[in-house]
Amino acid sequence: MATESRDSEAAPTDAEGPWAHEQAVVGDVRLHYVAAGDEDDPLVVLLHGFPEFWYSWRHQIPALADAGYRVVAPDMRGYNRSEKPHGVRSYRTAELVGDVVGLVEHFDRERARVVGHDWGGVVAWETAIRHPEAVSQLGVLNAPHPERYRRELRRNPEQWSRSSYVLYFQLPWLPERTLGARNCAGVAEMFRETAGPDTFSETDLRRYREAACRPGALTSALDYYRAFFRENLRREARRLVGGGPPDRRVRAPTLLVWGERDPALGVELTEGLERWVPDLRVERLPEATHWVQNDNPDEVSDLLVEFFEA
Template sequence: MPQHDGRHTAETTHRSVPSPGGRIHLVEQGSGPLVLLVHGFPESWYSWRHQLPAIAAAGYRAVAIDVRGYGRSSKPAATDAYRMLHLVEDNVAVVRALGEETAVVVGHDWGSPIAANSALLRPEVFRAVGLLSVPYTPRGGPRPGDVFARMGGEEELYVSYFQRPGRAEAEIEPDVRGWLAGLYAALSADTMPAPGAPDPHFVGRGATMRERFPAGRLPAWLGEKELDFYAGEFERTGFTGALNRYRNMDRDWEDLATFDGAPVTQPSLFIGGGLDASTTWLADAIEAYPVTLPGLVSSHILDGCGHWIQQERPAEVNRLLTDWLSALPA
């Protein structure tokens, strides 16, 4: 069906395919080698709307999914249904349902560790991996929940704030559109709080996240129509499925113990935003790429770019992705 993103109309096909958790909704365009696009929080397949036509035009079968718990994909009730092992198997199920043996997997935000772990756990399926915004960090160190709990000091890191079921939902769901607008603005280059302002990644004791979000102005990449799309998806689904990803970090740490310190060896790509906390806080992880991503083809930091990089800088990201894809072994 046609999808209009405000700049161009492109023919895309929507369908759902079987997965271990029920069904995965996907959007595909083009033909050729399969490129699987995995979104992050709080987004949907729609965050790849600029990449689908560009990757298809470059000679690939571009497929963007709604991750389990999002959009039109299944939303299992159990919190532990959102552990990393299950999300990897969802990706494998999509590849198989599309009649393919292998795929390139590309992820943004939470999609980045989902993509990296797909490549790590199922290297026979995922022949190359692209990581956007969130660098690869091998499993290791102390339990993640303990690490994040210590990061806030007198305040609380958003990751810890998300842990208790129902707590963040109570903040977000009465005004999904307003909350999304604020979060997207807080992490976008042109609308993020000024240096020295209270950090929106942290929550004051007894406060809410939205108290630190910018108000009254949308980032340049986000029009009212795009915001309406995202808000409509989450108003229908609620936020529990999306937040359950955060609620499985310690479970993932236990599940992946045998992969402690393991590198991802397939050909890889990293693109980060110069103003994105995911990039700056994890600078040591990027420096470790010669060890952790020995197959790294190229790594790029986009100056003056925030967190939503494939939407903030679609032309640049499309060029980097398609150049990288064209250089991969057949």
């Protein structure tokens, strides 16, 4: 296995648990990650969403390690203790996917089970689409297949309304100021408004605020949306002039877990995926919100283990 560098820096966001904090140089960035499980066990890569960091998988990391997997949960580029390259172009889909493939290679593996939530889910979809050789099984939590999402935006005004925050995030500096005011109190408020009443403790919210308030972290996180929006504009322009769509199928067996009380993403996004995802299992959790692996941690862990071992 490639050499891992132990990160000795103590930080409030280093929540204690059955994991080690490490760093890896992947392409042009240094990524911080936590790892658990035996080094020779099958590799699982867990990708977090916005505005989180590796900590969003704190319940699943030990559960998957206990089930016999080598679990790696990175701070994605720009987040928490990972490097924060400057500029929107640094957060294009190709760069994000390259980080996942690079992590798999870092552990001297040809393939891994890749699981993503929210933005991590988008990156997981794209990794499976663009690098099918690197993904043995795919797990996605409350993140739509990119093509299904684009089509829903074209025809469904309600989904456009749900997604209107993405337009706000295109503005320079104002979203950073809103979310970052009062030591990132806006980040905690976002969690409170969209999660169940008992999903996140005050300690959890403090850790999310501390991670988001690291220098440059909010701009980096928002640049994911800015890069994605620009890429979508270019894709739509090509479509309108008759450019043929690339192959967007997912060849890996796929588990899609969906909290139905997601205020931003309608449950209809779990439907009509057969043309892109022929080997698909969908599990809807009626009482869960967007933060499904935190709302129902044991159920999500059990679903992943069962899926991996099928």
